[in-house]
Amino acid sequence: MKQLDAAEKVVLDRDDVARAIVRMAHEVVERNADRDSPLALVGIHRRGVHIAGRLHAQVAELVTEPVALGSLDISFHRDDLGRRPQAPVVHATAIGFALDGATVVIVDDVLFTGRTVRAAIDALFEYGRPARVQLAVLVDRGHRELPIRPDYVGKNLPTSFAERVNVRIAELDGSDQVTISEGSNGGVVV
Numbered sequence: 001m002k003q004l005d006a007a008e009k010v011v012l013d014r015d016d017v018a019r020a021i022v023r024m025a026h027e028v029v030e031r032n033a034d035r036d037s038p039l040a041l042v043g044i045h046r047r048g049v050h051i052a053g054r055l056h057a058q059v060a061e062l063v064t065e066p067v068a069l070g071s072l073d074i075s076f077h078r079d080d081l082g083r084r085p086q087a088p089v090v091h092a093t094a095i096g097f098a099l100d101g102a103t104v105v106i107v108d109d110v111l112f113t114g115r116t117v118r119a120a121i122d123a124l125f126e127y128g129r130p131a132r133v134q135l136a137v138l139v140d141r142g143h144r145e146l147p148i149r150p151d152y153v154g155k156n157l158p159t160s161f162a163e164r165v166n167v168r169i170a171e172l173d174g175s176d177q178v179t180i181s182e183g184s185n186g187g188v189v190v
Contacts, residue, residue, distance in 0.1 A: 008166070012155055012178035017138070020154030021051065024136055025058030027152050028105060037103045037131045040068035044108045044120050045091040050171045051138055052107035068097040072106070077119035099128025105152070109167040111137040114148035139178055141165050 012020065032039055041059065043052025049071045056069040073091040106120050117135060124133065136152035141159045155178070159165060164183025170176050 008179045008181040010179050014176040017176040021054050022058055024152040025055055029062045037101050040102050041105045042070040042072050045073050047169050048108035050169045070095040072123055074119040074123045077122045095127045099130050101131045103132050104130040105134045105136050107136045110139045110165050111150050112141050114144045114146035117148045118146055
């Protein structure tokens with residue numbers, strides 16, 4: 001790990017993030033090479049959308065057939081709406097392609113409890129019935145509350161509940177970086 005300051009440690013820098021996405025793209029293509037169903041990547045708002053866009057660009061370079069790209073808002077599918085102090089920020093869902101019979105790779109920045117992914121699956125099925133659903137995450141930090149396992153992982157990052165994983169993406173934050181810091185809620189910067 002590279003030291004950022006006393007409170008925050010860099011675990012993935014810009015080059016590490018880029019390499020992880022390239023590696024995951026190769027894994028997606030390899031795992032789905034023999035499938036007859038069309039391939040689609042769907043990013044979960046917010047950071048998952050940008051990671052999906054990058055992953056899509058890499059996958060598109062490796063295959064000859066078109067790969068669909070979409071985004072998914074899960075705000076009203078969360079199971080903690082009543083527990084959150086603020087109303088959810090709603091983003092547009094953009095799925096301009098048929099999901100029926102497709103292989104859909106849901107993309108997010110961090111897998112923690114599994115509740116975001118569960119909400120994403122619920123939201124996704126409102127738009128169609130994919131042949132299969134896979135999961136790609138930049139960081140898997142463990143601590144699952146639901147039986148959810150990623151198919152593609154940029155970095156396994158065992159953490160304690162007292163630690164916070166901070167994912168920064170250039171499109172939103174000005175730089176690409178994953179850090180760990182001490183945090184009171186063990187959450188993820190979103």
